[in-house]
Amino acid sequence: MKLSGLWVALLTPFEPDGAVDHGALRALVEDLVPRGVDGLVPLGSTGEFTELDADERAAVLRTVVQAAAGRVPVLAGVSDLSTRATCRNAVEAARAGADAVLVLPPLYWKLPDDGVFAHFTAVADATALPVVAYDFPALTGQPLSPALLGRLAAEEPRVIGVKLTVRDLDVVRKALAATRASRPDFSIVTGFEDLIPAAVWAGADGGISGLANVVPDELVAMVAALRAGRPDVAASIREVLRHFDAYDLTVPAIPGLKAVAAAVGRIPRATARLGSGASEATVVAAAARWVTRHQALVEPERVLAGQSARTP
Template structure:
């Protein structure tokens, strides 16, 4: 499996009582696959992975795998507080049919690079699938250093790449410099849409994107244009950046993204696990945000 192109970090639609809305999740996956995304990522940060127990995680993954039906790869988020938790989730992901797993480092305690390396080796052992390591230091306070990424690239072939949700493109270039001379096939993708052009011009392979739940066509067009070296990539980036304020609809961003997706008709409702649903002010802001979008951003059949 090659991690490249545009991979939506899937929202997890919920019913009014907070249960997983499996038909809505399957419909979201179907729509994204038809729009030519390169893979899907359930149970990442955008998918509220912290809020679901093991049984729910398995059910979410089974729904996504069935909806994908082998058309694109499924990269399953498996992160947990501890290595043991993450390994348990990795085994569940493998049993559910995921093609690869996405894992954060151990959370809460700050530990050494050697300890994090062992963590990812254990995850690879448990999953029996390729592993993508997930660097999100603003949430974990535990950055994946270039030296650690280099060691993984050299010594652990089951780790196939890294998702870097970092604000500094220098971190992306440092990761590329640390890994590519040793593993030309080691994938680096960004988790922030505003950095996609800079990251890909530096040599990164694409993006895992929360915004892809609401503006998939624009992001697919941007990543494809950059991969193909088309001169119109700047225009596609401007189109994406015109919608980047979706992240400002709420804090944290997930309720606002869900509210925007619901306002565009991409999911039925904006409920999320941390409370019954976004506040009325968030719903109003999302409705105004959606109303201001160009018609091409509204839900439509893929070409």
């Protein structure tokens, strides 16, 4: 499996009572796959994986794999507090039919590079699935150093790449320099859409996008234009960046992003387990104002579908 292009960090839709809405999750996958996304990433940060128990995680993954039906690969988030729990999740991901696993460093203790290396190799030992390392230092407090990434690339062929959810392009540059000499096939993707263009121009392979739950067509088009070096790429980048303020509606960003996805009809409702300090009604109202500002950017029939599907 090659991690490249535009992958979607899937939202996890919920019923009004907070249970996982598997019908809505299947519909989201069915909506996204024909639009040309290169892969699906359930149970990541955008999917509120920290708010799901083990049974719910397994059920979410089964739904996504079944809905994808082999049309695109599924990269399953398996991160947890400990290496042992992460390995257990990786085994479940393999049973569910995932194509690879996405792995943060352990989420409580801060380990030296040797300890983090051992964490990734333990996950690789637990399952035959390829491993993608996940660097999100703003949340983990544990950046994956260039030296660590270089060691993974050189010594651990089962680790096939890294997702860099970082704000600094220099981190991408250093990761490329550390890995590509020994592993030209080592994939590097970014987790922030506004960094995808510069990262791809620097030599990275694409991005894993939460915003693609809302505007997949624009993101697929942007990444295709970047990879092809087309002259219309600047306009495509501007089109994507006009949507980036969807992340500003709440802190953390996921409840607001979910409300925007509901407002444009990608999912039935804005219900989130991850709290932002604002009521769901307040977040839904903010998302409605976002849609008003971006009216030309969404399909009118989707907006109407979203409005009719939302619960009060």
